[in-house]
Structure formats: structure tokens, C-alpha cells
Amino acid sequence: MPITYTSGEQIEVYRFRLPVAILIPLGAIFLQAFLPLRMPFFAIFDLPLLVTIFFAVARRSQVAGLTTGALIGLVQDSLTHQPLGLYGIAKTVVGYGASSLGVRLDVENAGARFLVTLGFYVVHEVVFFMVARGLVGLSVAWSWPHELGSAFANAILAVPLFFLLDRFKVKT
Amino acid sequence: MDSFITRYRNVSILVAILFAQVLGLAVQVRRSPDSQSTRLIRVWSVAAVTPFEKAVVWSQSSISELWHNYVYLRGVRQENRDLKYEIENLRLKQVRLSEDAEQARRLQALLGFKEQFILKTVAAQVIGLTGSDLSRGIYIDKGRTDGVKRDMAVITADGVVGKVLSVYETTSLVLLIDDQTSGVGAVLAKTRVQGILRGTPSGEVVLEKILSDEQVGPGDQVLTSGGDQIFPKGLPAGTVASVSQGPESFLNIRIRPAANLSKLEEVLVITQQEEETPVAGGNAPLRAADVLAQRLPSVPDQPAAPAGKAAAAEGLETSDALDGASPSHAAEPATEEHPSGTPKSVTPTVKAPPKAAKPAAPAPTAELDSTKPDSEKRELDSPPPGNPPQ
Numbered sequence: 001m002p003i004t005y006t007s008g009e010q011i012e013v014y015r016f017r018l019p020v021a022i023l024i025p026l027g028a029i030f031l032q033a034f035l036p037l038r039m040p041f042f043a044i045f046d047l048p049l050l051v052t053i054f055f056a057v058a059r060r061s062q063v064a065g066l067t068t069g070a071l072i073g074l075v076q077d078s079l080t081h082q083p084l085g086l087y088g089i090a091k092t093v094v095g096y097g098a099s100s101l102g103v104r105l106d107v108e109n110a111g112a113r114f115l116v117t118l119g120f121y122v123v124h125e126v127v128f129f130m131v132a133r134g135l136v137g138l139s140v141a142w143s144w145p146h147e148l149g150s151a152f153a154n155a156i157l158a159v160p161l162f163f164l165l166d167r168f169k170v171k172t
Numbered sequence: 173m174d175s176f177i178t179r180y181r182n183v184s185i186l187v188a189i190l191f192a193q194v195l196g197l198a199v200q201v202r203r204s205p206d207s208q209s210t211r212l213i214r215v216w217s218v219a220a221v222t223p224f225e226k227a228v229v230w231s232q233s234s235i236s237e238l239w240h241n242y243v244y245l246r247g248v249r250q251e252n253r254d255l256k257y258e259i260e261n262l263r264l265k266q267v268r269l270s271e272d273a274e275q276a277r278r279l280q281a282l283l284g285f286k287e288q289f290i291l292k293t294v295a296a297q298v299i300g301l302t303g304s305d306l307s308r309g310i311y312i313d314k315g316r317t318d319g320v321k322r323d324m325a326v327i328t329a330d331g332v333v334g335k336v337l338s339v340y341e342t343t344s345l346v347l348l349i350d351d352q353t354s355g356v357g358a359v360l361a362k363t364r365v366q367g368i369l370r371g372t373p374s375g376e377v378v379l380e381k382i383l384s385d386e387q388v389g390p391g392d393q394v395l396t397s398g399g400d401q402i403f404p405k406g407l408p409a410g411t412v413a414s415v416s417q418g419p420e421s422f423l424n425i426r427i428r429p430a431a432n433l434s435k436l437e438e439v440l441v442i443t444q445q446e447e448e449t450p451v452a453g454g455n456a457p458l459r460a461a462d463v464l465a466q467r468l469p470s471v472p473d474q475p476a477a478p479a480g481k482a483a484a485a486e487g488l489e490t491s492d493a494l495d496g497a498s499p500s501h502a503a504e505p506a507t508e509e510h511p512s513g514t515p516k517s518v519t520p521t522v523k524a525p526p527k528a529a530k531p532a533a534p535a536p537t538a539e540l541d542s543t544k545p546d547s548e549k550r551e552l553d554s555p556p557p558g559n560p561p562q
Contacts, residue, residue, distance in 0.1 A: 026220060026221070029221060029303070030221050030224045030225065030300075032303040033221060033225065033300040033301050033302065033303040033311070034224075034225050034228060034299075034300050034301070036301050036303070037298060037299075037300060037301055037310075037436075040434045040435070043301075043305065062182040062185075062186070063181075063182055063185050066182075066185065066186050066189060067189070070189050070193070074193075074213065075217045075220070075221075076303065076304070078213045078214040078216075078217035078218070079214075079217055079218065079221065079302050079303055079304075079311075080302045080303070080304045080306065080307030080309070081302070081307050081309060081337050081338065081345060081347060081353070082304070082306055082307050083196075083197050083200035083201055084193075084196060084197070084200065084213060084214075085193040085194070085196050085197040085200070086197070086306070087304070088193045089190060089193045089194065089197075092186070092189055092190055092193065093190070096182075096186050131197070132306060135194065135197050135198070135201070136197060136201055137201070138306065138352075138373075139352055139372075139373045140306065140373055141372075141373040141374045
């Protein structure tokens with residue numbers, strides 16, 4: 001699937017109702033904390049990240065994207081015992097980047113969504129690794145095969161998930 | 173200036189938010205880990221997420237209970253027969269162990285040894301995870317209102333799980349032993365060499381501070397040493413999975429945790445433990461390791477036939493002790509809240525069986541014998557030499 005460059009006039013900007021904007025990220029964080037308990041393999045996915053990318057790309061607003069990313073990341077941080085800001089910073093960067101990309105490119109088709117998720121997953125992990133190691137001084141294991149495998153798994157999950165979440169979009 | 177800000181408004185906001193978070197991180201890192209500076213945000217987040225988790229776990233367990241207790245009862249009679257048979261064998265085995273324990277207590281009392289006893293536990297259900305590889309922890313459905321406090325030990329029937337890290341009103345965060353910030357005082361059961369059990373960033377558990385000239389091999393059992401003042405002494409922590417030469421003069425010992433940390437459903441929080449000199453005689457509290465199986469409110473798995481037979485063979489050697497107390501006499505039951513909400517018979521203060529207890533367990537009967545091969549029947553009927561039946 002080609003990623004086509006579109007002019008500003010061609011891009012459709014979406015918004016979400018308030019309950020959807022609150023409950024979907026909260027649901028993603030809940031599922032991320034709950035599902036690996038019953039299905040340990042699910043830990044490979046990062047649902048809050050996928051939701052961050054989806055909202056950022058759909059809204060095509062950099063401020064909205066980075067704010068959504070920061071809030072989702074901080075809530076995710078607060079469920080852990082590590083300092084607040086590790087996921088917050090990583091998802092802020094992803095939210096800003098994804099919305100910036102959404103402004104310039106048509107990322108509505110499955111192929112584009114797959115590639116965008118793949119790329120931003122790696123960006124997220126790199127930023128997270130740098131912050132955790134460089135700023136907080138945590139020992140974080142980095143393995144390219146694992147990271148790329150996780151990136152592919154998340155990208156594959158993102159395609160049907162984004163089509164599901166498309167139902168909640170409202171055209172402006 | 174205005175035009176600059178307008179032009180770079182989005183980037184400015186990005187930089188501002190990133191800067192604020194970096195600043196926040198720096199403040200948190202500088203403060204001690206026990207600092208409560210970010211507690212409010214964590215309380216809000218936990219309050220937002222854990223009710224969903226509790227609701228899902230509750231409905232899941234209710235449906236499961238309904239199915240298993242009222243609908244799917246296939247094989248229950250056979251299982252019941254097998255369990256009765258196993259109980260009889262365990263009673264025989266317990267009597268022998270009680271004698272050994274009593275002797276050990278007498279010796280410990282003579283030598284003035286201090287021992288740790290579990291006085292009170294709270295059963296809790298696991299409702300969620302932290303959702304991060306960097307923070308290996310679980311959320312349980314018991315909190316401050318249930319008497320849970322920070323740094324309390326959390327265990328299962330299999331072994332140690334972790335310690336309570338954060339306590340909220342009705343939930344708590346438990347740091348697992350495979351988290352990189354955790355540390356458990358441990359001892360190798362065979363050689364009694366002490367070390368520290370730690371988690372690694374990749375989620376493995378290693379035993380540190382064991383010198384390379386020590387004899388350690390795969391399969392060796394690792395127990396808690398009690399030195400950390402959190403976990404009672406003698407609880408199973410894991411078994412040695414592999415040993416290799418580590419940095420400096422220490423061994424690199426990888427441990428397979430005794431409790432299955434990736435599939436935890438119910439745990440026990442030790443809310444009260446005491447260190448005292450064991451009393452030789454009838455009313456000594458049970459040790460930490462003794463109390464586990466009685467306290468965890470989980471349904472035991474269907475006993476495997478070979479294990480039951482092995483236990484039978486072991487128990488038969490001491491058939492003279494049939495007049496001992498049964499396990500049901502080993503503790504005076506009280507009520508404690510079960511994770512599913514139903515009261516469950518447990519033991520806040522576990523007492524050893526009275527010496528003069530009447531035999532609750534009949535000798536292995538014909539009914540039991542029908543499940544056993546002829547060779548075992550003969551053994552049951554005839555007491556071993558030197559141990560006449562009382």
C-alpha cells in the first residue's frame with residue numbers, strides 16, 4: 001500500500017466525543033494491566049501506545065497528539081513503581097510525531113497504518129530506553145530481535161484495532 | 173516575539189511538556205524511593221483502573237465457581253475418593269513429621285534459638301499487573317482496610333512471591349521477586365550458604381553473593397533466610413536452574429522461582445509474624461513453612477496417582493502413629509475473608525496439635541484399599557517391624 005502525500009485540503013480531521021476520548025485510553029490501560037495476567041504473551045503488545053498513535057493521527061493536531069500521549073503515558077507510569085515520566089516522555093514524543101505525520105500523509109489505509117505503527121513503536125522504545133537509562137539510571141535490557149518482533153506484533157494488531165476504533169470517529 | 177511563538181507554538185508546547193516531565197523525573201530520582209511526592213497521581217490512576225479489574229476478576233471467578241460447583245461435576249466422585257486416600261496417607265506422614273518437629277523444637281528451646289512464626293495472613297486475589305516490563309508487580313484486591321501494610325511478605329503455597337510496595341484503600345501493589353529492584357535474603361537448603369535473591373532487567377531471578385568455591389548445582393533448593401526481616405525463614409524461594417562463573421569471585425546462579433510468577437491468581441499476605449523461642453510441648457505455633465498449605469484458599473489440583481502412591485509408601489513406614497492428630501486438629505479454625513467473598517476457615521494463630529488428641533483418622537479402610545494394588549494392601553494391614561500399633 002503506498003503512502004500518498006496529500007495537500008491540506010484533502011486531509012480529513014476527526015474529533016472524538018468526550019466519553020470516547022476518556023474511556024478508550026482508560027480501557028487500553030486497563031487491558032494492558034489485566035490481559036497479561038491471564039495471557040502472558042499479551043505483554044508483548046502496548047495497547048496504550050496504539051491508542052496514542054490512533055488518536056494522534058486521527059486528530060491531526062500536534063498539541064492534541066502530544067497532550068494525549070503525555071496523559072496516557074503518565075497514567076501508565078503511575079501504575080508502576082518507577083518514577084512518573086518514563087512512559088510519559090516516550091508517548092509525548094510519539095503523540096507529537098504521529099500527529100505531525102498525520103498532517104502531511106494519508107495514513108488511513110491498512111499498509112500505512114502498519115508502517116506508521118511499526119516505526120513509532122521503535123521510536124517509543126528508543127526514547128523509553130534513553131530516558132530510563134540516561135535520566136533515571138535504570139538497567140534496561142535492549143535486544144533488537146525482541147524489539148523488532150514486538151514492533152511487528154504491535155503493527156499487525158494495530159491494523160484491525162484502528163479499523164475498529166474508526167467507528168468512534170466524528171467528522172469535523 | 174509574538175510571531176515567533178505563534179509560528180513555533182506546537183514545538184514550544186512539546187518542549188515545555190517534555191521539559192516539565194524531565195524536571196519531574198529529576199525531582200523524583202533525587203528524592204528517596206519511599207518518597208510520597210507522586211502519591212496523589214498514583215492514587216487517582218489506581219482508583220480509575222482497579223475497579224474494572226476487580227469487577228472482571230469477580231465476574232470471572234463467579235462464573236467459574238458456578239460452572240465448577242454446580243454444572244461441571246464430572247469425575248468428582250473419583251476425585252473425592254482419591255483425595256480421601258491422599259488425606260489418609262498425609263495424616264500418617266504428618267504424625268511422623270510432627271514428632272520430628274517436636275523434637276526439633278525441644279532442641280531449639282534448649283539452645284535458645286529464635287524462630288519466626290506466621291501469626292496472621294490475609295488471602296488476596298490478584299486483579300492486575302503493572303503492565304510494564306520495567307516494573308514487575310501485581311495488584312491485589314486487599315488494601316489498608318484489610319490490614320495490609322507496606323513491606324509485608326506475600327506468598328503462595330508454592331513459595332515466596334514478593335513484598336507489598338504500595339498500599340491503597342482497597343488494593344495494594346506487590347513487588348515481585350523477579351523485579352530488578354527487589355531483594356530477598358536467601359539460603360541454599362543443602363549447604364546453608366546465604367545469598368541475596370534478585371531480579372534482573374530481563375525478568376530472571378538470580379542468587380547473588382555466593383562465592384565460586386561453594387558447591388552449588390542445578391536442582392538445589394533455595395529457601396528464605398529470614399535475614400531481610402520481611403520474609404519468614406524457611407519458605408521455598410526456588411531451585412537452582414543453572415550455575416556459571418560470574419564476575420569477580422562470585423558465582424552466577426540463575427534461579428527458577430518456586431511460585432509461578434507469571435500465573436498468579438491467589439496469594440497470602442503475611443500481616444503478622446513474630447520471632448520467639450519455640451516452646452517444646454503441645455501449644456507451639458507452627459512454623460512459616462508448616463502453615464502454607466493450610467492457609468491458601470485455593471482448590472488443590474487433582475492428585476497425581478504416582479505422587480499419592482509415593483506418599484503412601486512413605487506414610488506406611490510409620491503406621492504405628494495412627495493415633496496422632498489429624499490435620500484438621502492441627503489448627504483451631506477462625507474465619508477469614510476469602511478472596512471470593514465467602515468466609516473461609518483459616519487459622520489466625522496456628523497451634524500445634526495437642527499431644528493427647530484422639531485419633532480422628534481411622535486406619536486405612538477397605539474402601540481405601542480398593543483403590544490400591546494388592547502389595548500396598550498387605551503393607552497397610554501389617555505394621556512395620558519395630559513399630560507396633562498403639
